[in-house]
Amino acid sequence: DAGITQSPRHKVTETGTPVTLRCHQTENHRYMYWYRQDPGHGLRLIHYSYGVKDTDKGEVSDGYSVSRSKTEDFLLTLESATSSQTSVYFCAISARLAAVSTDTQYFGPGTRLTVL
Amino acid sequence: AQTVTQSQPEMSVQEAETVTLSCTYDTSESDYYLFWYKQPPSRQMILVIRQEAYKQQNATENRFSVNFQKAAKSFSLKISDSQLGDAAMYFCAYRSPFGNEKLTFGTGTRLTIIP
Numbered sequence: 763d764a765g766i767t768q769s770p771r772h773k774v775t776e777t778g779t780p781v782t783l784r785c786h787q788t789e790n791h792r793y794m795y796w797y798r799q800d801p802g803h804g805l806r807l808i809h810y811s812y813g814v815k816d817t818d819k820g821e822v823s824d825g826y827s828v829s830r831s832k833t834e835d836f837l838l839t840l841e842s843a844t845s846s847q848t849s850v851y852f853c854a855i856s857a858r859l860a861a862v863s864t865d866t867q868y869f870g871p872g873t874r875l876t877v878l
Numbered sequence: 879a880q881t882v883t884q885s886q887p888e889m890s891v892q893e894a895e896t897v898t899l900s901c902t903y904d905t906s907e908s909d910y911y912l913f914w915y916k917q918p919p920s921r922q923m924i925l926v927i928r929q930e931a932y933k934q935q936n937a938t939e940n941r942f943s944v945n946f947q948k949a950a951k952s953f954s955l956k957i958s959d960s961q962l963g964d965a966a967m968y969f970c971a972y973r974s975p976f977g978n979e980k981l982t983f984g985t986g987t988r989l990t991i992i993p
Binding site for chain 2: 793795802803804805806807810812818820850852854856865866867868869871872874
């Protein structure tokens, strides 16, 4: 168990409204990620963080911003939500757990966002 | 940029039988990591198995094993003695050893188990 939670788990909002999704981890892992999952695309990286206040863009970052003011929290913000941002959003951390020799990504439970 | 291809959108298998899910990837790197993740209806992404490219031995985790063909850039997942709980979407993923450790995913294969 990598101790990752996401909130909210479900959200319905209207076009043009701001939305913030929260990812929380309990183990002080350095790397955190936000992905979106859409049919026919698998998971695609939106933004990632490699430390407090250190973030960078992924392949589908347009329309999204992130912040990481504490090691344990990584926020994803949609400044003005659009229908194309209806998706399932996953947070992940990179960790080396137990006796595993390779850093591996572990995922939160996901947030289903619907933009009407 | 690396790409990952899963050419089988859907597969089905009889309970207790064996099934193989295909994955190919494209990369110019010589060292990297490959993963299979399972996503059941609960939506949770669950790590199934991982493979380091520098290891010639294929990874195995209980009923799950991989056939890693580095020259062919192929990374298939074999599920033996299929169980009803194996029904899920399966995603293949690639990770470079450098930089931000991000994953590049395939589009997934939906596996149905026939009782």
